[in-house]
Amino acid sequence: MTRFLHTADLQLGKASHFLAPEARDRYRQDRIDAVRSLGEVARAESAEFVVVAGDVFDSNDVDRATVVRRSLDAFADLRVPVYLLPGNHDHLGIRSVWNFVAANAPANVTVLTDSTPHLAVAGVEVVGAPWTSKRPLQDPLAAAYDLGLPAEGIRRVLVGHGMVDEIFPVDRIDQRMIRLAALESALNEGRFHYAALGDRHSFTRVGHSGRVFYPGAPEPTSWDETDPGHVVLVDLSQQVEVRAIQVGQWTFETVEATLDSTLDVDALERRLKDIARKDYRAIRIVAQGSLTVGERARLTEAIFELKGSFGQLELSDAEDLITRPEHVDPDDLGLVGYQRRAYEELLAGATAGGGDDIAAEALVLLDRLVRRSVRSAA
Secondary structure, three states, rough: OHHHHHHEOOOOOOOOOOOOOOHHHHHHHHHHHHHHHHHHHHHHHHEEEEEEEOEEEEEOOOOOHHHHHHHHHHHHHOOOOEEOOOOOOOOOOOOOHHHHHHHHHHHOOEEOOOOOOEEEEEEEEEEEEOOOOOOOOOOOOHHOOOOOOOOOOOOOEEEEEEOOOOHHHOOOOOOOOOOOHHHHHHHOOOOOEEEEEEOOOOOOOOOOOOEEEEEOOOOOOOOOOOOOOOEEEEEOOHHHHEEEEEOOOEEEEEEEEEEEOHHHHHHHHHHHOOOOOOHHHHEEEEEEEEEHHHHHHHHHHHHHHHHHOOOOEEEEEEEEEEEEEEOOOOOHHOOHHHHHHHHHHHHHHHOOOOOHHHHHHHHHHHHHHHHHHHHOOO
16 A cells, blocks of 8 residues: 655745735745645655645746745655646746756655656656646646556556536636546546646545545635645555545634624624634634724724734625714714814715715724824823
8 A cells, every 4th residue: 555645736935915914924934834744744644755736836936046945945854755746827838937946856856847657656656747838728637648558557646737627617618627537537447546636725526436636725825715724645555545634724714793783893803802823814804784983993993903913804895884874973073173074074975865885984984093093192
């Protein structure tokens, strides 16, 4: 029996503008550290080699002097053979990052620049299907099928990258789609024994063979991923066995809240404060309900005060959160002069007809700024 690790979509050097400024460098380093976590899993599970099924780097423009060198150092630390496949983000080409990798790769790293079989361990070959351009004109696995490999004598791991037509049926006419029927035929004929795929960032079993998987990204990259943060351990025996192992530290979470009063805002604030490991959490809040201007300002202030503790914290969707302009006393706020006139104009806009959302939001900002100024003066 041979055990190996299957991962993909490391996207090392990934830009992270969606995170708080302080968290960006840490997030990029954590993605490199995720490579080292593969070594810990490999040692714990007696895995003999690692395959990375595409998008090792986030782009061909990734910084060579820092990101690539640090990444190669991390791969060297794994102490087992590592097979890296160029994907759509880091495809082969004249300016490809793989030219630099080829000149600086540690001894245990092999780049799958074509479909030549590589003997990983006795009796097991790794066959890659790299992206040679950004827009291939056929099934990305076709070159591996065309090798005409024999069905007897050795077990093979096919490493590929791209969308499978059965998973993304709306895109079946796309020439870049992996055709599941052709892949399963190659598996059934015994030319390949496991298909290690990349591109989908959530752990996904494909088809019914039990031998085609996406491992998902080892560290999540966005809020729309359903099951990221894993590496796949594969037992390549007569009956292939696959187990997803959690390795990710970061989580991207959506917090939904119905807000109709100050009590609701206070409850949301407590809920956010109770979240553990805030520095590894990217939180987006989706809110609905109805708040007064003062209550909405209280919500904005609470998010602002907590924001620094999180990798990211934002009110991302408030289309269904209505701001009620009533019950705002300009005398209570101490508004005079141009501030008073601005308040009256915004109030008129927010209450006219169906109400002006921009005017309502401006009222919230005015309320918040004035109350903060009052607190500072005190």
